[in-house]
Amino acid sequence: MYQGMYHHVKKLMYTVRVDTPDPKFGNMLLEQFGGANGELAAAMQYSIQGLNCDDPARKDMLMDIGTEELSHLEIVGILARMHLKPMKTSRKAAEADPLIAIAGGGGVGLCNSMGDAWTADYLKVTGELDVDLRSNIAAEARAKIVYERLINFCEDPGTRDALQFLMTREITHMMAFTAALESLGKDRFSIGKIAPTAGLVDQYFNDSTGDGDRGDADARGPWNEGANWEYVPAPAFQEFKSERQGTRTTDSLATLADAVGAGSGSEHPEKKRAASAQAAELKHAKSKKEN
Ligand code: MN
Numbered sequence: 246m247y248q249g250m251y252h253h254v255k256k257l258m259y260t261v262r263v264d265t266p267d268p269k270f271g272n273m274l275l276e277q278f279g280g281a282n283g284e285l286a287a288a289m290q291y292s293i294q295g296l297n298c299d300d301p302a303r304k305d306m307l308m309d310i311g312t313e314e315l316s317h318l319e320i321v322g323i324l325a326r327m328h329l330k331p332m333k334t335s336r337k338a339a340e341a342d343p344l345i346a347i348a349g350g351g352g353v354g355l356c357n358s359m360g361d362a363w364t365a366d367y368l369k370v371t372g373e374l375d376v377d378l379r380s381n382i383a384a385e386a387r388a389k390i391v392y393e394r395l396i397n398f399c400e401d402p403g404t405r406d407a408l409q410f411l412m413t414r415e416i417t418h419m420m421a422f423t424a425a426l427e428s429l430g431k432d433r434f435s436i437g438k439i440a441p442t443a444g445l446v447d448q449y450f451n452d453s454t455g456d457g458d459r460g461d462a463d464a465r466g467p468w469n470e471g472a473n474w475e476y477v478p479a480p481a482f483q484e485f486k487s488e489r490q491g492t493r494t495t496d497s498l499a500t501l502a503d504a505v506g507a508g509s510g511s512e513h514p515e516k517k518r519a520a521s522a523q524a525a526e527l528k529h530a531k532s533k534k535e536n
């Protein structure tokens with residue numbers, strides 16, 4: 246059995262003070278009110294995930310944080326209203342956001358800074374707890390960076406204090422979601438129940454290869470070398486190692502030269518140049534493997 250009810254406590258989570266209203270900044274604040282990474286989206290995402298969650302401990306956390314986001318929505322809404330207020334009477338102020346001034350009478354509407362209506366499409370709810378937690382960690386990172394940008398564009402000390410508070414809480418949430426994900430004890434790359442195809446899963450496909458002086462060098466790093474990585478140069482020109490699994494061979498030089506150069510029967514210089522560059526790359530990859 247699960248019981249719950251909402252109760253609105255009239256005391257604000259953080260006392261809001263605006264020293265100098267700035268209607269243009271009020272418009273920017275709407276991004277965190279009804280925007281893609283805003284507080285309503287966060288509140289709804291975590292609360293709906295919580296409703297779907299069969300794990301009582303993490304459900305509790307999702308409901309706690311979802312509810313806190315509603316408190317943030319209230320703070321942002323009040324901040325935005327204070328900044329937008331001059332729109333009620335001043336034509337110059339109204340120009341900062343005609344939609345809010347004319348259609349909304351200077352109050353906050355549930356839209357982003359560009360006037361786009363809030364949509365449930367912003368929410369990421371998969372019904373798979375660990376996958377949802379990853380979405381939440383990313384959502385908190387986005388919310389943090391949006392607050393940071395707002396702080397950078399804000400001169401008003403009272404507003405900056407409130408935004409610093411809100412920005413900090415997003416990092417707190419990110420820490421909680423991360424700890425909750427790790428506490429599930431799942432392998433980092435184990436998602437769902439069906440195992441990925443062995444062999445294929447470790448193949449890195451170098452699908453964009455350079456072409457002479459107009460191409461950038463192919464970058465290597467921990468995302469495609471070391472560990473179990475198998476680097477496949479230009480897979481489009483390689484043969485199947487296993488057609489059933491979809492794995493590709495990693496070193497068929499002849500096939501590549503055929504496919505790009507002579508095979509097409511063309512003497513096109515660009516193609517020949519591409520073929521020789523790729524053949525050199527393959528040779529390099531092969532010699533590295535042999536060493
Ligand atoms: Mn928030």
Ligand code: MN
Pocket residue numbers: 287314385388414415418
């Ligand atoms: Mn948050």
